[in-house]
Amino acid sequence: MAHKFDPEICAKHLSGVVQFPTVSDHDEANMDFDVFFGMHRYLEETYPLVHKHLKKEVVGTAGLLYHWQGTGESGKLPLMFMAHQDVVPEGDHSKWKYPPYAGTIAEGYIWGRGASDCKSHLIAQMEAVEYLLSIGYQPSFDIYLAYGYNEEVGSGKGEASCAQMISRLLESRGVRFEGILDEGGGLRAGKNVGVDVPVCMVIVAEKGYADYEISRKDPGGHSSKPGKEGAMYHIAKAIMDIEENPFPYRITETVKTRYETLAPYMKEKKPELAELMTDIEGNWDKLVPMIDADRDLASMFHTTMAITMASGSMQANILPEKASIVVNCRLLEGDTLETVEQHFKNILPEGLEVKLLQGNNPSPVSEYKCAFKDLLVEISGDREAEMIAIPDITVGGTDAKFMYNLSDHVYRFSSFYKRSNAGGVHSVNETMGVEDLASGPEFYVELVKRYGER
Ligand SMILES: [Zn+2]
Structure with a gap:
């Protein structure tokens, strides 16, 4: 210099x-x-x-x-x-x-x-x-x-x-x-x-960013006579559905070049991963479980969904008239606000409302x-x-x-x-x-x- x-x-x-x-x-x-x-x-x-x-x-x-x-x-x-x-x-x-x-x-x-x-x-x-x-x-x-x-x-x-x-x-x-x-x-x-x-x-x-609210309406009422399958029940099931249906992992050119360049230098700390990363496409089937087990890696290979907020009624003895969660998503190149919304609609049952609170595409x-x-x-x-x-x-x-x-x-x-x-x-x-x-x-x-x- x-x-x-x-x-x-x-x-x-x-x-x-x-x-x-x-x-x-x-x-x-x-x-x-x-x-x-x-x-x-x-x-x-x-x-x-x-x-x-x-x-x-x-x-x-x-x-x-x-x-x-x-x-x-x-x-x-x-x-x-x-x-x-x-x-x-x-x-x-x-x-x-x-x-x-x-x-x-x-x-x-x-x-x-x-x-x-x-x-x-x-x-x-x-x-x-x-x-x-x-x-x-x-x-x-x-x-x-x-x-x-x-x-x-x-x-x-x-x-x-x-x-x-x-x-x-x-x-x-x-x-x-x-x-x-x-x-x-x-x-x-x-x-x-x-x-x-x-x-x-x-x-x-940069990855995209989006907050979706997923909600369920219910007549509500007094908690002494709750009946069955209230709003919270449906939201709890929705949480399971989201966790069980992540976006599939996929390879983008940028992430592929990133890891294939780093691979020779990762040998000491993570020898097995380093070896597989030298050819990501060729070793994809072996890599997927390793990606799935590592949150840092996973965030590079798919659109993430994090359930960050949940709400029901405001008082312990009131059944919720609306229960909801907020899912914070980080969109990988190739996904859009529309494809993510569609994903929710595909994996969630009828009766739940999916609403984009704010967001931008990748x-x-x-x-x-x-x-x-x-x-x-x-x-x-x-x-x-x-x-x-x-x-x-x-x-x-x-x-x-x-x-x-x-x-x-x-x-x-x-x-x-x-x-x-x-x-x-x-x-x-x-x-x-x-x-x-x-x-x-x-x-x-x-x-x-x-x-x-x-
Ligand atoms: Zn700054």
Whole structure:
């Protein structure tokens, strides 16, 4: 990596943005947008060159879209880097080691809600562009930065999503991108995927998300004369039906490539599985019971259904007039909200109502075998020669899912090389490593320069 960023300065800037409690809510009326506008002013003061040379548009109430116009000499398609401004609520203050919005820098970390998810990405991108401007760098292609404000509540509510507004705006202008990078994935230790070598994860798709309510109505009445087969009886049977009729396991191209690439490195820990995974199609019959016995594996090979909520009557001596469960589903590529609903209708008896509460289909799948991915892998390889690259899918939702209309290469690919144990995303004590943070802008600078040179 060519230019090294000062970790202390990056940390100070991240600490600055963490001090704005940009909590999002399903209902915009409940959001304090002055906090967002305060953060925008902080960004203006902290990154003067970005705000002098890039065109900034406010999208929706507080979305930020920056456009750095290149010379156009290379004829290359633009790149877009994404993050989100909003954070999830901080929870119980007393459980935080340092206050959630103080932006404390201590013990080698920046502490606070949003320090990792997702303000670290925003700061890394701003630092990179500010630096490139400071050395007089002029890209030969356009660069966009896109920061929504309701990612954390956007799942399943596409219409109000700032990312979707940005996507539509750019589509209406006919902008196409060579690559779009959002949070997730990237170069990291391989232990989470069961290998000892570092892994460069290029997340090409995300599973869909859906909550279905399954309910049964009944006349109800007094519990002293319950009769037989009340609403709860039918719901209990429905639970059994759902558990006994999972979606069949199946092979998708992304998951196949992922495991066949990892297989040689899984030998020590799981020799039998590793051997079978070298040829997933050929060994499918032997693999299915192993997949079935491992919840991590299973989630990669089918649409999951988790029964998470149940309700009956509100009082112990009242028969329920309605009993219901909520089934949270994560849809694998190939399934849709319609096929999942149909599945419920196929396996459940008459008399039960199936209702979609909220949901979104799985994202499309970005191309993996391409020069843009190779460039990300090449830069990662300069950091860790031993690393292996894999395509991956995520079960979490990101704003990237709204961008597939703009590019064949929409990846969740983090610029950070995480060596430390930063964590606390969506829980207490969220942190970002000071040294790790400085690795982010380095990556973007290298990517912009090398992409321009090819
Ligand atoms: Zn996030």
